[in-house]
Amino acid sequence: MASLVWFRNDLRLNDNPALSxxxxxxxxxxxxxxxxxxxxxxxxxxxxxxxxALARDIAAKGGVLLLRRGxxxxxxxxxxxxLDVNAVHTARAYEPYWRETDRALDAVLKKQDVALHRHxxxxxxxxxxxxxxxxxxxGVFTPFAKACLAAGVPGGSAPAPARINGVQAPSEALEDWxxxxxxxxxxGGMRAEWTPGEAGAHGRLEVFLAGPVQKYTTARDIPxxxxxxxxxxxxxFGEISPRYVWHRAGAGAETFRKELLWREFSLNLLWQHQQxxxxxxxxxxxxxxxxxxxxxxxxxxxxxxxxxxxxxGMRELWATGWMHNRVRMIAASYLVKHLLQPWQAGExxxxxxxxxxxxxxxxASWQWVAGCGADAAPYFRVFNPVLQGQKFDAxxxxxxxxxxxxxxxxxxxxxxxxxxxxxxxxxxxxxxGTDYPYPLVELTAGRPRALAAYTKVRGG
DNA sequence: TTTTGAGTTGTTCGA
DNA sequence: GTCGAACAACTCAAA
Numbered sequence: 265m266a267s268l269v270w271f272r273n274d275l276r277l278n279d280n281p282a283l284s285x286x287x288x289x290x291x292x293x294x295x296x297x298x299x300x301x302x303x304x305x306x307x308x309x310x311x312x313x314x315x316x317a318l319a320r321d322i323a324a325k326g327g328v329l330l331l332r333r334g335x336x337x338x339x340x341x342x343x344x345x346x347l348d349v350n351a352v353h354t355a356r357a358y359e360p361y362w363r364e365t366d367r368a369l370d371a372v373l374k375k376q377d378v379a380l381h382r383h384x385x386x387x388x389x390x391x392x393x394x395x396x397x398x399x400x401x402x403g404v405f406t407p408f409a410k411a412c413l414a415a416g417v418p419g420g421s422a423p424a425p426a427r428i429n430g431v432q433a434p435s436e437a438l439e440d441w442x443x444x445x446x447x448x449x450x451x452g453g454m455r456a457e458w459t460p461g462e463a464g465a466h467g468r469l470e471v472f473l474a475g476p477v478q479k480y481t482t483a484r485d486i487p488x489x490x491x492x493x494x495x496x497x498x499x500x501f502g503e504i505s506p507r508y509v510w511h512r513a514g515a516g517a518e519t520f521r522k523e524l525l526w527r528e529f530s531l532n533l534l535w536q537h538q539q540x541x542x543x544x545x546x547x548x549x550x551x552x553x554x555x556x557x558x559x560x561x562x563x564x565x566x567x568x569x570x571x572x573x574x575x576x577g578m579r580e581l582w583a584t585g586w587m588h589n590r591v592r593m594i595a596a597s598y599l600v601k602h603l604l605q606p607w608q609a610g611e612x613x614x615x616x617x618x619x620x621x622x623x624x625x626x627x628a629s630w631q632w633v634a635g636c637g638a639d640a641a642p643y644f645r646v647f648n649p650v651l652q653g654q655k656f657d658a659x660x661x662x663x664x665x666x667x668x669x670x671x672x673x674x675x676x677x678x679x680x681x682x683x684x685x686x687x688x689x690x691x692x693x694x695x696x697g698t699d700y701p702y703p704l705v706e707l708t709a710g711r712p713r714a715l716a717a718y719t720k721v722r723g724g
Numbered sequence: 725t726t727t728t729g730a731g732t733t734g735t736t737c738g739a
Numbered sequence: 740g741t742c743g744a745a746c747a748a749c750t751c752a753a754a
Contacts, residue, residue: 396751396752396753397752397753398752398753400751400752402751402752403750403751403752404750404751404752406752407751407752407753638750638751639751642746642747642748643746643747643748644745644746644747645746715746722747722748
């Protein structure tokens with residue numbers, strides 16, 4: 265008898281309970297990855313490299329990673345029958361697509377007398393484990409986080425199996441999946457920034473723990489400083505387990521740990537609101553007076569809104585497949601509140617351009633910014649991108665890096681080039697409207713316009 | 725059941 | 740220049 269490990273967003277050998285369970289007795293193990301066709305372009309780039317690393321790591325242990333495309337409900341039962349498999353091991357998932365698939369797969373496999381085991385692997389706690397005293401799921405972050413801390417994040421992690429008794433079976437070639445951009449090759453900035461795969465994930469964690477974690481509470485808000493962990497894509501793809509990160513970070517890293525709890529909270533929201541990516545949690549927001557404008561959306565996507573901190577963020581995203589958290593909030597708030605574009609349009613763009621595009625975190629965060637989330641900010645909380653830029657990018661390092669055409673502007677006007685006088689612009693060699701756009705909307709007009717729109721939703 | 729306290733990340737205005 | 744209040748009302752979670 266053999267068993268089968270179905271890898272999803274748990275692309276690692278260490279602390280991977282599905283893999284450990286399958287390898288326990290030393291019996292033959294088939295290791296399978298089925299392409300997730302819903303992945304966006306940046307995620308596919310990541311996936312290509314992560315799978316390359318995983319296949320290499322597996323081969324070093326004597327196993328082989330089988331790559332397939334198609335319907336898991338067809339592929340897995342067929343493979344199980346062909347290889348005389350009696351147990352399938354995989355990671356528990358929260359996404360509605362996976363929940364549906366798992367339900368159906370369980371039924372199909374049962375008919376073949378094959379057991380489907382789903383292991384806790386991608387989150388700190390099992391879905392729906394953290395509940396209120398009344399047994400309901402949380403909708404507010406702070407009490408949710410307190411309940412997580414009270415429950416205690418379980419420790420103990422399984423080491424990578426010493427040896428994998430791999431089973432050979434037909435596999436596709438990763439290159440045939442065409443997940444790397446060729447014409448044009450836009451991944452140069454991503455190659456420079458990231459090392460997808462389990463080793464890269466651990467490397468990133470160790471760098472973070474060796475220094476930045478100590479100043480995380482304040483430095484994480486300064487996008488010009490490498491103060492964040494940059495673990496998000498690694499954790500998303502499961503190259504490193506969130507429990508491992510939690511325990512390695514230690515009790516002193518409370519602020520950092522809280523970010524892991526935010527991830528957990530988003531998963532909890534997705535469990536409750538399966539249409540999180542598209543449907544507002546607060547139903548009254550379906551009637552929000554958005555003003556869809558393809559040109560405005562495109563300018564935002566390209567980093568040509570005329571607001572430096574927003575454009576810097578959008579260009580960082582485009583170049584590296586990631587954006588600093590503080591800037592995400594500013595750029596998202598600008599799209600939704602100043603430009604009045606539907607948050608779903610922003611969510612879709614992030615889905616395609618973020619390496620770590622995650623159904624739970626992306627959906628929950630966009631809803632939070634838009635004000636329609638379960639735990640939303642007050643409607644009047646509208647980020648002023650000039651103030652935010654001056655506060656968090658005071659020395660302009662971030663804007664100058666990603667918006668180089670403004671690099672020669674003095675700090676005083678860097679975050680609002682439209683306020684610079686002619687002589688300053690000239691000496692900085694900036695021609696507004698030519699080298700860099702005028703703002704799409706006047707900030708002073710954008711705020712009241714946003715507030716008025718929000719008043720409507722409130723029935724005012 | 726009712727009550728009470730609280731809710732990631734902000735901005736503006738006026739004293 | 741600094742500081743506190745106002746900006747709404749509602750829902751959630753727990754006592």
